[in-house]
Amino acid sequence: MVTLTQLTQFLGWASFINILLLCFMALMLILMRNWVTSMHSKMFAIPASELPLIYYKFMANYKVLTVVFFLVPYLSLKCMGQ
Numbered sequence: 133m134v135t136l137t138q139l140t141q142f143l144g145w146a147s148f149i150n151i152l153l154l155c156f157m158a159l160m161l162i163l164m165r166n167w168v169t170s171m172h173s174k175m176f177a178i179p180a181s182e183l184p185l186i187y188y189k190f191m192a193n194y195k196v197l198t199v200v201f202f203l204v205p206y207l208s209l210k211c212m213g214q
Contacts, residue, residue: 136209136212139209140206140209140210143202143203143205143206143209144206144210146202146206147198147202147203147206150194150198150202151198151203154191154194154195154198157191157194158191161187161191169183169184
């Protein structure tokens with residue numbers, strides 16, 4: 133059985149890893165936009181002009197899911213004193 137302390141630690145690390153991954157994705161898109169766009173355009177047969185919007189939507193959804201499912205529960209448990 134998982135204790136509240138273990139759950140708090142899990143959510144804390146999961147939040148940290150997901151936020152790092154989000155920052156890494158953003159950094160890759162900022163620094164290597166042309167390479168990433170051309171690679172995905174060739175792999176998935178999507179016009180390069182549509183990819184920035186797809187990236188933006190993906191990262192926005194990823195951020196919302198990270199906040200809702202990891203960060204908010206972690207902060208709630210921390211506020212409870214766990």
